[in-house]
Amino acid sequence: MERDVLAGDPVEIAPLLLGKILRSGAVAARIVEVEAYRGAGDDASHARNGPTRRNSSMYAPAGALYVYLCYGVHHCANVVCWPKGVPGAVLLRAGEPLAGMAEMATRRRRVAPGDMTELCSGPGKLCEALGIDLDLDGADLVTGARDVELLDDGFVPGSVRSGPRIGLGDRRASRSEPWRFWDPTSPHVSR
DNA sequence: AGTTTGATTGGCT
């Protein structure tokens, strides 16, 4: 993917990422569900209070990968947006397995063999299946220099739906903003 | 310095 396509408002970029391919090593998935986090003005964003050790890669140029540890247990992957210095990102919530399914199943060892919809149907699952962890935080998805990249094969989802983001605390003022986007025809969307 | 919360998942009641 080209960098300038990603260097804008995460709310506008997020639906454009549906149908794109995230590849890590020999494993790849087509993105079917995302959420936009706008940065400083978004009270649900990790960058709402400025830079911290965890969120520093959100301040990298568009196209960087932002990986963080969620609940101290799972990893979540984001595509950084906006130009360098302006925080904002799109959370990759779910994908359809395209390549390396055997490797995915090995990493997602609790999943029954042949159960394709359990491999990548959630942000933590997607990272586990693709082998994405904190080592890849800050990797450039445009150049793919660290063997993770975003690819565009021209596929466009037949339909896109939007709604409130998932898992936000009750006190977040932005909890009802419709910044989650998904392909309603995909069986790989998170529940 | 100690406590609570959170962009989740899987297992158990």
Place this chain on the structure above:
DNA sequence: GCCAATCAAACTC
């Protein structure tokens, strides 16, 4: 439906 796992940040003394 409820709960534990487990760590960084934000809160509250």
